[in-house]
Amino acid sequence: MKKSRRKFLKVAGISALGIGMTPAITTFASSESQGTGTVDAVKSKNAEVFSAKRWGMVIDTSKLTDAIAANITDACHKAHNVPDFNHEPDKEKFPKTSPVNHHQEVKWIWKEHFEHAFPDKEDEFLAEKFKELPFLVTCNHCKNAPCVQACPTQATFKREDGIVLMDFHRCIGCRFCMAACPFGARSFNFRDPRPFIEQTNSSFPTRTKGVVEKCNLCAERLAKGQQPYCAEASQGAIVVGDLENSESEIRQLLNEKYSIRRKQELGTEPSVYYLM
Amino acid sequence: MSKNAIIVGLVIFVVAALFPFWFNLGRSDTVAPKPELSEQAKAAKKCVLEKYDMRANHMSLLDEWRDSVVRDADRMYEAANGEKFQMSLSTGDNSCIGCHTNKEKFCDKCHDYASVAPYCWECHTNPKEITQ
Amino acid sequence: MLEIAIKGSKKYWIWIGLLLAVMGAGFAVYIEQFINGLAITGMTRDVSWGFYIANFTYLVGVAAGGVMVVIPYYLHDYEKFHRITILGEFLAVASLVMCLLFIIVDLGQPTRALNVLLYPTPHSMLFWDMCVLNGYLFLNIIIGWKVLEAERNQVKPPEWTKPLIYLSIPFAIGIHTVTAYLYCGLPGRGFWLTAVLAPRFLASAFAAGPSVLILLCFVMRKVTKFDPGWDAMQTLSKIVCYALIANVFFFLCEIFVTYYSKIPGHASHINYLFFGLHGHNALVPWMWTSMTLMFIGIILLIIPALRNNQTLLPFTCIMIVVGTWIDKSLGMISGGFVPSPLHHVTEYAPTLKEIIISLAVFGKGLLILTILFKIAAKVKEEVRG
Numbered sequence: 001m002k003k004s005r006r007k008f009l010k011v012a013g014i015s016a017l018g019i020g021m022t023p024a025i026t027t028f029a030s031s032e033s034q035g036t037g038t039v040d041a042v043k044s045k046n047a048e049v050f051s052a053k054r055w056g057m058v059i060d061t062s063k064l065t066d067a068i069a070a071n072i073t074d075a076c077h078k079a080h081n082v083p084d085f086n087h088e089p090d091k092e093k094f095p096k097t098s099p100v101n102h103h104q105e106v107k108w109i110w111k112e113h114f115e116h117a118f119p120d121k122e123d124e125f126l127a128e129k130f131k132e133l134p135f136l137v138t139c140n141h142c143k144n145a146p147c148v149q150a151c152p153t154q155a156t157f158k159r160e161d162g163i164v165l166m167d168f169h170r171c172i173g174c175r176f177c178m179a180a181c182p183f184g185a186r187s188f189n190f191r192d193p194r195p196f197i198e199q200t201n202s203s204f205p206t207r208t209k210g211v212v213e214k215c216n217l218c219a220e221r222l223a224k225g226q227q228p229y230c231a232e233a234s235q236g237a238i239v240v241g242d243l244e245n246s247e248s249e250i251r252q253l254l255n256e257k258y259s260i261r262r263k264q265e266l267g268t269e270p271s272v273y274y275l276m
Numbered sequence: 277m278s279k280n281a282i283i284v285g286l287v288i289f290v291v292a293a294l295f296p297f298w299f300n301l302g303r304s305d306t307v308a309p310k311p312e313l314s315e316q317a318k319a320a321k322k323c324v325l326e327k328y329d330m331r332a333n334h335m336s337l338l339d340e341w342r343d344s345v346v347r348d349a350d351r352m353y354e355a356a357n358g359e360k361f362q363m364s365l366s367t368g369d370n371s372c373i374g375c376h377t378n379k380e381k382f383c384d385k386c387h388d389y390a391s392v393a394p395y396c397w398e399c400h401t402n403p404k405e406i407t408q
Numbered sequence: 409m410l411e412i413a414i415k416g417s418k419k420y421w422i423w424i425g426l427l428l429a430v431m432g433a434g435f436a437v438y439i440e441q442f443i444n445g446l447a448i449t450g451m452t453r454d455v456s457w458g459f460y461i462a463n464f465t466y467l468v469g470v471a472a473g474g475v476m477v478v479i480p481y482y483l484h485d486y487e488k489f490h491r492i493t494i495l496g497e498f499l500a501v502a503s504l505v506m507c508l509l510f511i512i513v514d515l516g517q518p519t520r521a522l523n524v525l526l527y528p529t530p531h532s533m534l535f536w537d538m539c540v541l542n543g544y545l546f547l548n549i550i551i552g553w554k555v556l557e558a559e560r561n562q563v564k565p566p567e568w569t570k571p572l573i574y575l576s577i578p579f580a581i582g583i584h585t586v587t588a589y590l591y592c593g594l595p596g597r598g599f600w601l602t603a604v605l606a607p608r609f610l611a612s613a614f615a616a617g618p619s620v621l622i623l624l625c626f627v628m629r630k631v632t633k634f635d636p637g638w639d640a641m642q643t644l645s646k647i648v649c650y651a652l653i654a655n656v657f658f659f660l661c662e663i664f665v666t667y668y669s670k671i672p673g674h675a676s677h678i679n680y681l682f683f684g685l686h687g688h689n690a691l692v693p694w695m696w697t698s699m700t701l702m703f704i705g706i707i708l709l710i711i712p713a714l715r716n717n718q719t720l721l722p723f724t725c726i727m728i729v730v731g732t733w734i735d736k737s738l739g740m741i742s743g744g745f746v747p748s749p750l751h752h753v754t755e756y757a758p759t760l761k762e763i764i765i766s767l768a769v770f771g772k773g774l775l776i777l778t779i780l781f782k783i784a785a786k787v788k789e790e791v792r793g
Contacts, residue, residue, distance in 0.1 A: 041353060043344050043352065112750060150533070153523040171517065172523050178453075179591075180595075182595055182749050191447035200401055223349065266595040
């Protein structure tokens with residue numbers, strides 16, 4: 001608390017320099033809350049947490065079928081309360097639900113064809129088998145994430161372990177991150193998502209209208225020492241692990257087979273690898 | 277002439293400014309409600325902070341918690357009184373709602389009285405409402 | 409001086425009433441958007457910015473364009489601009505208020521807007537945009553007001569306004585440069601990823617801003633006793649001419665690089681705008697109209713006889729305003745987002761509700777503009793009479 005407060009003031013001070021906003025900002029800062037009994041408290045990670053230097057994901061394209069891909073999307077979206085606009089809202093609970101615009105959908109991980117997942121590698125003579133193969137796309141948790149750079153409130157930020165996360169409490173819904181993301185990984189809540197969640201999972205919050213969301217690499221699962229939902233539902237096609245650890249399973253996989261990443265030439269350093 | 281107009285104007289202003297006072301004069305529900313503790317909470321006896329500290333500062337505590345969980349990935353909270361909690365408002369038995377199971381009688385009672393509408397519940401779910 | 413604004417003819421009050429009505433209608437629709445979210449707009453997952461941000465971008469240009477009267481008058485002592493400098497500054501004020509309102513109506517969580525101040529983030533261009541826009545707004549309010557007040561009292565403006573005036577010049581360039589940086593620093597958007605974007609934005613701003621100013625001069629001559637001076641308007645039209653040529657030139661540079669290099673990531677966007685992509689061609693007629701209007705505008709401004717024609721000039725200016733608006737608003741936003749990063753084509757068109765809210769923002773800007781211009785005109789009349 002104290003440390004982050006000092007850091008906040010430092011950044012605030014530097015930024016305010018020369019624009020004369022210092023008084024306004026320090027007023028805000030001094031009103032920052034400090035509960036009296038919280039000083040002696042200790043915050044820590046769970047004992048069973050999975051940790052890594054830099055989380056990454058390997059998707060073995062040869063092991064993915066349409067059915068498995070659908071299961072993965074389903075598992076992820078259901079667990080994270082991602083709204084499904086094809087779901088007919090409950091008329092009693094949500095009597096005044098207006099018609100949906102399917103182009104305003106929300107998705108975290110979904111199936112694309114090769115030429116959309118890798119538009120820069122489009123090739124008319126590409127091996128036929130790749131043309132029909134399902135490619136799962138999601139947030140790449142880039143090492144140099146343009147969305148993190150673009151966000152004006154640090155609502156999107158990079159955690160020390162490499163996960164690019166969203167703080168939904170802080171997001172102002174400017175959608176700069178959506179313009180910045182080269183992978184179309186982000187969705188905006190154009191409306192209240194709740195009417196379109198068939199069965200709300202009470203162990204994960206829903207989102208509210210007006211904030212952006214995306215894959216969180218199951219940060220809430222890793223904290224409890226569990227594998228992400230996608231890996232669990234993938235029947236071995238998806239492996240999540242530490243990219244910086246040469247002993248990790250995903251590093252072994254990357255060593256054995258040729259892999260590609262999406263739009264590598266942009267230099268964002270995606271952490272999701274596709275085994276070909 | 278203008279003197280009268282000014283006095284009338286002043287009277288209207290004062291009456292309007294005192295609206296909250298005279299509007300609530302004849303009402304009987306002006307006594308602060310008592311939040312009801314659930315059986316679990318009664319049995320547990322200890323909360324994260326002392327009762328009065330909690331009453332005054334629970335919103336600051338939650339604000340601190342959310343930054344800790346979301347941004348620092350620290351989810352375990354060992355309070356000053358030695359008790360351990362999962363820093364979560366609404367998920368799991370060790371969360372706020374896990375112990376204070378009745379949101380209407382615990383949270384809403386005071387919030388309604390104080391006329392505050394925290395936006396926590398726009399995202400965080402009350403497990404009871406879902407199963408209904 | 410504000411008391412001037414509450415004394416006016418019947419026509420003045422009808423006009424104010426009309427603007428208030430438009431603002432009221434837009435506000436009612438905005439309440440719906442506030443409650444139900446941006447679902448009421450035509451924006452989508454693929455085209456996540458739309459009409460609001462498009463108009464925002466254009467109006468930043470109009471605001472920056474005001475510097476085209478400030479530079480000649482204050483740096484080169486060009487006396488003919490004496491009477492219209494205040495108009496340029498007040499136009500900037502009205503435009504900037506509209507810009508800020510367009511940002512607010514575009515936010516998904518407008519009540520959290522101050523998070524930008526609470527968590528200042530120097531690596532985000534939006535943070536800097538907020539700084540320069542607000543800075544330029546306050547500079548123009550202070551300068552415009554103080555200078556006009558001094559004129560009314562027939563004294564010299566206070567000495568401390570001088571440094572502020574000089575400071576406002578880099579700020580004017582700054583607001584549009586930073587606004588361009590919002591777009592051109594994003595790695596995945598081929599259409600925007602070009603170093604010529606900021607210069608092009610400035611060129612089109614220096615065409616659009618002075619064009620709007622010329623039109624406003626015509627209006628002033630019609631409805632007030634204040635004459636901004638035909639000479640000043642003539643000079644402005646020459647500035648518009650140069651700037652417009654620069655804008656088209658930068659665009660043609662863009663076209664050359666794109667089609668000579670044949671890099672598909674860049675070409676697909678321009679193809680979509682001008683020829684359509686995979687059968688989607690909603691913007692094709694708009695873009696060609698824009699190009700035609702800008703080319704005709706150049707011709708009408710290059711030939712002295714046509715430029716000096718008092719009946720033709722307002723029409724030329726309208727053509728340029730419309731042409732640059734399509735180019736920089738519709739084309740810039742849709743062109744950047746279509747095709748999407750995954751090469752899907754989702755076309756964008758604003759909904760009626762989106763347009764009504766936008767009109768209300770324009771109404772608000774016009775209201776401020778009307779009041780400020782009325783004050784300026786009255787003061788100038790007093791001083792001369």
